[in-house]
Amino acid sequence: MGIDAGVTSLVTLSTGEKVANAGHERRDRERLARVQRALSRKAKGSANRAKARARVARVHGRIADRRRDHLHQLSTRIIRENQTVVVEDLAVRNMVRNRALARAISDASWSELRRMLEYKAGWYGREVIAVDRWYPSSKTCSFCGARVEVLPLTVREWACRCGVVHDRDVNAARNILAVGLTVSACGDGVRPPRS
C-alpha cells in the first residue's frame, strides 16, 4: 500500500481511501486557545494562575491522547492488512517553505504515524519503504506515466492528457506505491534527478 501524507486529510491511501484527522481536533484546539488566554490573564504567582495552568495541561493531554489513539488504530490496521507499506520520505526542511503545509503535516502527526508504522512492521514482519521526496509523485500520471510541469497545491483534481482524471492525493499515493515496489524489487534506492 502507498501512503500520501495529507494536506486536506491526514493520509490518502493508494486504495483511494482518505483518512481524516482525529475528530474533535478543531474544537479541542479552540478550547486550548481559550484556556491559554485565560492563563495569560491570571496574575503571576497566584493560586488562580496555578489552576489555569493545570487546566491548560489537561486540555493538552486530552488532545495528545486522542491523536495517539487515532494514529494507533490507523497504523495497526495498515500494517495488519498490508505486507509492504510505502511512504514518502518527507523532510521537514522542505516543508517550512510553505507554512500552511508545514502546519497541516505537523497537525496530521505524520512523523508519529510513520514511527508507529515502522515499529509495528517489525512486530508483524512487514516492510516499510520510504521513497525519495524528490520523486514528483503528485505530478506524474499513475496510469500512463506522463508528467505535468506545474500542479499548484490548490489543484486537488487534474486530468491527464491520456484522459484519466486524478484525485491529486490518490494519484500520489499510487505513484508512491509503484516507486516503493520498484525499490523493493531492486533492493536499491530510487533517486530520480532533481528538476
Ligand SMILES: [Zn+2]
Ligand atoms: Zn495519463
